[in-house]
Amino acid sequence: MKLLRRKEGPSLDSRLAALLEAAELAEGRLPEEAVSGARAVAERAGVRRTLSIDHTVAALAGATGSGKSSLYNALAGADLAAVGVVRPTTSAAQAALWDGEGSGPLLDWLDIPQRHPAASASDLSGLVLLDLPDHDSIQVSHRLEVDRLVELVDLLVWVVDPQKYADAALHDRYLRRLAAHRGVMLVVLNQVDRLPESAVDRCLRDLRRLLDEDGLAGVPVLPVSARTGAGLAELRALLNDRVAERKSWSTRLAADITTTAARLGTPEETPAGQAMDRTLTAALCEAAGVPLVVEAVAKGHRHRAVVATGWPVTRWIRKLRPDPLRRLRIGPMTPTGGPTGGPAGELLPGRAQAAPSGQSTGSSGQSAAPSGHSASGQGFGAEVVGRTSVPAASAVQRARVETAIRDVGEAAAADLPGPWAAAVRQAARSRSQELADAVDRVVATTSARATRRPRWWRAVNVLQWLVFAAMLAGAVWLGGLFGMDYLRLPQxxxxxxxxxxxxxxxxxxxxxxGVLIALLSRLAAWAGGRRRARRTARALRTAVGQVGDDLVLAPVRAELDRYARFTEALTRARA
Known part of the structure; x- marks a missing residue:
């Protein structure tokens, strides 16, 4: 079925799709009542447009004693509804049909069992006119029936009388709330035969003023007398025009979409990309012990350089000193023996206990990379990178991390509406429990690269052993000469x-x-240690910053993107 298009905006189909999208995106962010209301409107619209669009359902609604039933009978040309002084007289909605063929499914959906063919002229062909119970009835079921059908019908005809046209119950409960539906609304001032002509004009002007204050400027207001027939021709002509257009149903649905979208919120421009506070990376680095690790990298490089390139006679003394990086358990892990220099499964100081069998478990419950791969996917032969024993963050450092996370959330949520701002702040904290393990893993992985031996160490080591061999040869030679002299043998x-x-x-x-080469190698190792420490510091800041981006900033960006899509969908729905 091809739907009518509004010339000035998108189609009804696209607006319904946008409303549903906005409702889905708002799930868990906005009050459930608003979200479920949007879904209900979309479902109702989907059903209504599949039913007969050749019929226009108009409802006569009003207060007790306003003369709805009398007007209903006058339009239908027959006494279909009971009229009397005992209130209420209308207990259930009933329908009068002008050419009602094909309207059965529509009336079934509206749940209107009482249906009557109209006896008046057929100039209103396609009209289904409902007589509703009183909206101020003392019977709760009557009021509920009015509320149900007011949300479903295509055209609303509010019937008021000179005594109760300013009733707050009507204006506050219905008219003001339905301001967006003014395109499918008529107001009838009934029983004007009881007033002098001058009083009728005053009533109409005052009623017009009240409607304008309700946001219903432009809604037609007709003076009618169901008893004398005054104004009935004008009302019938106006109803005929609305029925002939066959657009009231789509106009009603469009107004429903607009109203429901307004309940979801007012479309606002998505905040520009927030400058996420760099203090987050700094706080994470400090809490992860990056300065300690960088210092250990420099010292560890010098320590290992002395062991690898020192004078063979004295280098063994250096081996008695602990390796600064090994003390932090930074470096390769053997697949069976755990981190180099310590047994597998040893309780890490300040950290969680390492998992057995060469595996480490993060907060996500997944084991670390299997043997032969580092946590970052870089191969180290038959070794893996394990957990570090960097001291746990202090209370002050943890507080700085929490403050930095909170500041990120506050900065990103600064220009958002309340519910969405709360969602962004929650997103910033949503994965904070994973930060400690994730940062420790990247510290271990990134710092492990600092344990790689430069190629020149091997060359210098070979040179040292050649020099040592020459020294040993000289010592043996001199020893042989000393022995020959001692034995008085000819030289x-x-x-x-x-x-x-x-x-x-x-x-x-x-x-x-040997001593000179060792001194020169130590000088080169000192400079190399500084360079390696600087490179490691940059790499650690980058890696830790990536963790902060993945676990803090990415959820915030995802929530901001969700809000941007929600705003865009809401704008399309309200178009």
Whole structure:
């Protein structure tokens, strides 16, 4: 079925789809009443447009004694509704049909069992006129029936009388709330035959003023007398025009969408990208012990350089000192023995206990990378990166992290409506429990790269051993000469370098060369340690910042994006 299009805006289909999208996006953010109301309107609209659009359902609604039933009978041309002085006289809605063929499913949906063919002229062909109970009836079921049908009918005809046209119950409960439905609304001032002509004009002007204050400017107001027939022709002509247009149903649905979208909120421009506070990364780095790790990287580099390139005679002494990085359990893990230098499963100081069998478990419940891969996916042969033993964050450091997370949420939510601002603040904290483990893993992974041995260490080590071999050869040579002299054996020819014998050159030169190479290597290791510490610091800030982005900023951005899509859908629905 092809739907009518409004020339000035999007189609009814697209607005309904936008309303449903907005309701889905608002789920859990806005009050359930508003969200369920939007879904109900969308469902109701979907049903109504599948039913007969050749019929227009108009309802006569009003207060007790306003003469609805009399007007209903006068329009229908027959006494279909009971009229009397005992109130209320109308207990259930009933329908008068002008050419009612095909209206059965529509009336079934409206739940109107009493249906009568109209006896008046057929110029209102396609009209289904309902006589509703009194909206101020003492019977609660009557008021509920009015409220139900007021939400469903295509055209509302409010019948008022000179005594109660200013009734607050009518204006506050219905007219003011239905201001967006003024395109499908008529107001009839009935029983004007009881007033002098001058009083009728005053009543009409006052009624017009009240309607304008209700936001119903432009709604037709007709003076009618159901008893004398005054004004009935004008009312019938106006109803005929609305029925002939066959648009009241779509206009009603469009007004329902507009009203419901307004209850979801007022479309606001999505806040510009917030400058997420950089103090979050700084606070996470401090809490993760990054300064301590960076210092350990520099010291560890120098320590390992001395072990690898020092003078072979004295380098073993350095091995007696603890490796600063190994003390923090930073570096490769063997698949069977846990982190290098410690047994698997050892309780990490200030951290959670490591998982057995070479696995570490994060807060998400997933085990770390299997043997042969680091936590970041970088291979280390047959080793994996384990948990560190960096001291746990202090209370002050934890407080700084919490403050930084709160500041991120507050900055992002600054320009949002209350419910959405609360959702953004909650999103910033939603994964904060995962931060400690995630940051520890990236510290371990990123810092492990700082344990890689530079290639020049191997070359210097080979040179040191060659120099040591030359020194040892000189020592053995001199020892042999000393033994021959002790035994009074004839001395062999002794080559010299100038006046210095070669054995002495090899021994003394080997010692001096080894010490000199060790000193130069230590100087290079000191400079290399500083460079490696700077690179590690940058890498750690980047990695920790990525964790903060993934666990804090990404949920905030997702919530802001959700709000942006909600605002866009709401704008389309209200168009």
């Amino acid at each position: 062999p020819p002794l080559p010299t370098v100038g006046v210095v014998p070669w054995p002495t050159v090899l021994l003394v030169g080997g010692v001096l060369a």
